[in-house]
Protein backbone atom coordinates (compact mmCIF):
# COMPACT_ATOMS: atom_id res chain seq x y z
CA UNK A 1 0.00 0.00 0.00
CA UNK A 2 0.98 3.61 -0.49
CA UNK A 3 2.68 5.15 2.56
CA UNK A 4 0.92 8.12 4.08
CA UNK A 5 1.67 11.09 1.84
CA UNK A 6 1.64 14.53 3.39
CA UNK A 7 4.03 17.46 3.30
CA UNK A 8 6.39 19.15 0.88
CA UNK A 9 6.70 17.70 -2.62
CA UNK A 10 9.84 19.16 -4.23
CA UNK A 11 10.26 18.99 -8.01
CA UNK A 12 13.61 19.44 -9.72
CA UNK A 13 14.18 21.91 -12.53
CA UNK A 14 16.94 21.50 -15.08
CA UNK A 15 17.75 25.21 -15.37
CA UNK A 16 17.51 26.18 -11.69
CA UNK A 17 19.62 23.17 -10.69
CA UNK A 18 22.27 23.42 -13.42
CA UNK A 19 26.00 23.92 -12.82
CA UNK A 20 26.39 21.36 -10.04
CA UNK A 21 23.44 22.51 -7.94
CA UNK A 22 21.23 19.42 -8.41
CA UNK A 23 22.55 17.22 -5.60
CA UNK A 24 23.42 19.89 -2.99
CA UNK A 25 20.12 21.72 -3.48
CA UNK A 26 18.09 18.51 -3.40
CA UNK A 27 19.94 17.34 -0.28
CA UNK A 28 19.11 20.68 1.35
CA UNK A 29 15.44 20.25 0.42
CA UNK A 30 15.49 16.77 1.94
CA UNK A 31 17.15 18.04 5.11
CA UNK A 32 14.34 20.59 5.28
CA UNK A 33 11.73 17.84 5.39
CA UNK A 34 10.76 17.15 1.77
CA UNK A 35 8.65 13.97 1.68
CA UNK A 36 8.40 13.41 -2.07
CA UNK A 37 10.97 14.42 -4.66
CA UNK A 38 10.14 14.44 -8.35
CA UNK A 39 12.93 14.22 -10.92
CA UNK A 40 11.64 16.37 -13.79
CA UNK A 41 14.10 16.58 -16.65
CA UNK A 42 12.84 17.04 -20.19
CA UNK A 43 16.19 16.52 -21.93
CA UNK A 44 17.01 13.54 -24.13
CA UNK A 45 20.34 12.76 -22.44
CA UNK A 46 19.42 9.28 -21.21
CA UNK A 47 22.81 8.49 -19.69
CA UNK A 48 22.82 11.65 -17.57
CA UNK A 49 19.18 11.17 -16.63
CA UNK A 50 19.92 7.65 -15.39
CA UNK A 51 22.98 8.80 -13.43
CA UNK A 52 21.15 11.70 -11.82
CA UNK A 53 18.03 9.68 -11.02
CA UNK A 54 20.15 6.98 -9.34
CA UNK A 55 21.92 9.59 -7.24
CA UNK A 56 18.57 11.15 -6.27
CA UNK A 57 17.13 7.74 -5.34
CA UNK A 58 20.06 7.13 -3.00
CA UNK A 59 19.75 10.61 -1.46
CA UNK A 60 16.00 10.16 -0.92
CA UNK A 61 16.63 6.81 0.77
CA UNK A 62 19.07 8.48 3.19
CA UNK A 63 16.40 10.99 4.24
CA UNK A 64 13.38 8.66 4.23
CA UNK A 65 11.78 10.38 1.25
CA UNK A 66 10.37 8.87 -1.94
CA UNK A 67 11.65 9.54 -5.45
CA UNK A 68 9.13 10.01 -8.26
CA UNK A 69 10.17 10.13 -11.93
CA UNK A 70 8.29 12.53 -14.18
CA UNK A 71 6.95 11.15 -17.49
CA UNK A 72 9.32 8.18 -17.88
CA UNK A 73 7.86 4.78 -16.95
CA UNK A 74 10.90 2.91 -18.17
CA UNK A 75 13.27 4.87 -15.93
CA UNK A 76 10.95 4.51 -12.92
CA UNK A 77 10.76 0.74 -13.50
CA UNK A 78 14.54 0.46 -13.89
CA UNK A 79 15.13 2.23 -10.59
CA UNK A 80 12.17 0.74 -8.72
CA UNK A 81 10.75 4.15 -7.78
CA UNK A 82 7.51 6.10 -8.29
CA UNK A 83 6.15 7.81 -11.38
CA UNK A 84 4.15 10.93 -12.25
CA UNK A 85 2.10 10.89 -15.45
CA UNK A 86 0.32 13.79 -17.15
CA UNK A 87 -2.67 13.37 -19.40
CA UNK A 88 -0.41 12.99 -22.45
CA UNK A 89 2.20 10.74 -20.84
CA UNK A 90 0.67 7.28 -21.15
CA UNK A 91 -1.89 5.19 -19.33
CA UNK A 92 -1.94 4.56 -15.61
CA UNK A 93 -3.11 0.93 -15.65
CA UNK A 94 -0.10 -0.52 -17.51
CA UNK A 95 2.21 1.64 -15.37
CA UNK A 96 0.61 0.23 -12.22
CA UNK A 97 0.92 -3.30 -13.62
CA UNK A 98 4.64 -2.79 -14.34
CA UNK A 99 5.62 -0.90 -11.16
CA UNK A 100 3.55 -3.00 -8.77
CA UNK A 101 1.02 -2.18 -6.09
CA UNK A 102 3.51 -0.53 -3.70
CA UNK A 103 4.77 2.11 -6.15
CA UNK A 104 3.63 5.71 -5.80
CA UNK A 105 2.02 6.76 -9.08
CA UNK A 106 0.61 10.25 -9.48
CA UNK A 107 -1.64 11.76 -12.10
CA UNK A 108 -2.09 15.33 -13.38
CA UNK A 109 -5.79 16.21 -13.24
CA UNK A 110 -5.65 19.97 -14.02
CA UNK A 111 -8.88 21.31 -12.49
CA UNK A 112 -11.08 18.37 -13.45
CA UNK A 113 -12.45 16.09 -10.74
CA UNK A 114 -13.60 13.68 -13.44
CA UNK A 115 -9.96 13.14 -14.45
CA UNK A 116 -9.16 12.42 -10.80
CA UNK A 117 -12.01 9.93 -10.59
CA UNK A 118 -10.69 8.09 -13.63
CA UNK A 119 -7.08 8.20 -12.40
CA UNK A 120 -8.07 6.70 -9.06
CA UNK A 121 -10.05 3.99 -10.83
CA UNK A 122 -6.94 3.17 -12.88
CA UNK A 123 -4.68 2.94 -9.83
CA UNK A 124 -3.31 6.41 -9.06
CA UNK A 125 -1.80 6.83 -5.57
CA UNK A 126 -2.38 10.59 -5.62
CA UNK A 127 -4.10 13.12 -7.83
CA UNK A 128 -2.59 16.53 -8.66
CA UNK A 129 -4.61 19.68 -9.33
CA UNK A 130 -3.28 22.96 -10.73
CA UNK A 131 -2.31 25.51 -11.67
CA UNK A 132 -3.35 27.48 -8.60
CA UNK A 133 -1.29 30.60 -9.35
CA UNK A 134 0.84 32.03 -12.13
CA UNK A 135 3.86 29.80 -12.52
CA UNK A 136 7.35 30.89 -13.60
CA UNK A 137 8.16 27.29 -14.42
CA UNK A 138 5.09 26.47 -16.46
CA UNK A 139 3.26 29.60 -17.54
CA UNK A 140 -0.31 29.19 -18.66
CA UNK A 141 -3.87 29.54 -17.55
CA UNK A 142 -4.60 29.46 -13.82
CA UNK A 143 -7.33 26.87 -13.52
CA UNK A 144 -7.67 25.56 -10.00
CA UNK A 145 -9.24 27.09 -6.89
CA UNK A 146 -9.49 26.40 -3.17
CA UNK A 147 -13.14 25.43 -3.73
CA UNK A 148 -12.02 22.72 -6.13
CA UNK A 149 -9.68 21.38 -3.46
CA UNK A 150 -12.43 21.35 -0.85
CA UNK A 151 -14.74 19.46 -3.18
CA UNK A 152 -11.99 17.01 -4.14
CA UNK A 153 -11.09 16.44 -0.46
CA UNK A 154 -14.72 15.58 0.31
CA UNK A 155 -15.00 13.26 -2.67
CA UNK A 156 -11.67 11.38 -2.86
CA UNK A 157 -9.74 9.51 -0.21
CA UNK A 158 -6.34 9.45 -1.96
CA UNK A 159 -3.80 12.21 -1.18
CA UNK A 160 -4.33 15.44 -3.12
CA UNK A 161 -1.41 17.44 -4.53
CA UNK A 162 -1.67 21.17 -5.24
CA UNK A 163 0.78 22.61 -7.80
CA UNK A 164 1.52 25.76 -9.76
CA UNK A 165 3.08 29.01 -8.59
CA UNK A 166 2.72 28.12 -4.92
CA UNK A 167 4.73 30.13 -2.38
CA UNK A 168 5.14 30.11 1.39
CA UNK A 169 2.48 32.82 1.53
CA UNK A 170 -0.12 30.97 -0.56
CA UNK A 171 0.46 27.38 0.61
CA UNK A 172 -1.46 27.66 3.92
CA UNK A 173 -4.81 28.34 2.23
CA UNK A 174 -4.34 25.29 0.00
CA UNK A 175 -3.43 23.05 2.93
CA UNK A 176 -6.46 24.32 4.83
CA UNK A 177 -8.61 23.51 1.79
CA UNK A 178 -7.44 19.90 1.69
CA UNK A 179 -4.08 19.63 -0.08
CA UNK A 180 -2.06 16.77 1.40
CA UNK A 181 1.06 17.70 -0.54
CA UNK A 182 2.27 21.04 -1.83
CA UNK A 183 4.35 20.65 -5.00
CA UNK A 184 6.89 23.40 -5.58
CA UNK A 185 9.71 24.20 -7.95
CA UNK A 186 10.50 27.90 -8.16
CA UNK A 187 9.64 28.97 -4.62
CA UNK A 188 12.06 26.33 -3.35
CA UNK A 189 14.88 25.96 -5.87
CA UNK A 190 15.26 29.58 -7.04
CA UNK A 191 17.22 30.14 -3.82
CA UNK A 192 20.73 31.66 -4.00
CA UNK A 193 22.28 28.93 -1.82
CA UNK A 194 21.70 25.40 -0.52
CA UNK A 195 21.32 26.82 2.99
CA UNK A 196 18.45 28.99 1.77
CA UNK A 197 16.81 25.97 0.08
CA UNK A 198 16.94 24.12 3.40
CA UNK A 199 15.40 27.07 5.21
CA UNK A 200 12.60 27.38 2.64
CA UNK A 201 11.92 23.62 2.80
CA UNK A 202 11.73 23.77 6.60
CA UNK A 203 9.27 26.64 6.37
CA UNK A 204 7.03 24.75 3.89
CA UNK A 205 7.23 21.59 6.02
CA UNK A 206 6.31 23.49 9.18
CA UNK A 207 3.01 24.55 7.56
CA UNK A 208 1.91 20.91 7.75
CA UNK A 209 2.81 20.54 11.41
CA UNK A 210 0.42 23.42 12.20
CA UNK A 211 -2.43 22.31 9.94
Ligand SMILES: Cc1ncc(COP(=O)(O)OP(=O)(O)O)c(N)n1
Pocket residue numbers: 038040070071084085086087088089106107108128129161163183
Ligand atom coordinates in the same frame (compact mmCIF):
# COMPACT_ATOMS: atom_id res chain seq x y z
C1 LIG B 1 2.91 16.73 -8.87
C2 LIG B 1 2.80 17.11 -10.29
N1 LIG B 1 1.64 17.59 -10.76
C3 LIG B 1 1.52 17.95 -12.04
C4 LIG B 1 2.59 17.79 -12.90
C5 LIG B 1 2.46 18.15 -14.35
O1 LIG B 1 2.54 16.99 -15.18
P1 LIG B 1 2.33 17.15 -16.74
O2 LIG B 1 1.00 17.76 -16.99
O3 LIG B 1 2.61 15.86 -17.39
O4 LIG B 1 3.44 18.20 -17.15
P2 LIG B 1 5.03 18.03 -17.07
O5 LIG B 1 5.46 18.17 -15.66
O6 LIG B 1 5.40 16.68 -17.61
O7 LIG B 1 5.54 19.14 -17.92
C6 LIG B 1 3.77 17.28 -12.37
N2 LIG B 1 4.87 17.10 -13.13
N3 LIG B 1 3.87 16.93 -11.08
Ligand SMILES: Cc1nc(C(=O)O)sc1CCOP(=O)(O)O
Pocket residue numbers: 108110129130131132134135136137138163164165166183184185186187
Ligand atom coordinates in the same frame (compact mmCIF):
# COMPACT_ATOMS: atom_id res chain seq x y z
C1 LIG C 1 5.18 21.05 -13.51
C2 LIG C 1 3.96 21.83 -13.30
N1 LIG C 1 2.71 21.31 -13.55
C3 LIG C 1 1.74 22.20 -13.32
C4 LIG C 1 0.30 21.93 -13.52
O1 LIG C 1 -0.51 22.85 -13.39
O2 LIG C 1 -0.02 20.76 -13.78
S1 LIG C 1 2.33 23.68 -12.75
C5 LIG C 1 3.91 23.12 -12.85
C6 LIG C 1 5.09 23.96 -12.46
C7 LIG C 1 5.26 24.05 -10.96
O3 LIG C 1 6.38 24.84 -10.70
P1 LIG C 1 6.32 26.20 -9.84
O4 LIG C 1 6.19 25.79 -8.42
O5 LIG C 1 7.66 26.84 -10.13
O6 LIG C 1 5.17 26.99 -10.35
Ligand SMILES: [Mg+2]
Pocket residue numbers: 070071084085086089
Ligand atom coordinates in the same frame (compact mmCIF):
# COMPACT_ATOMS: atom_id res chain seq x y z
MG1 LIG D 1 4.29 15.02 -18.02
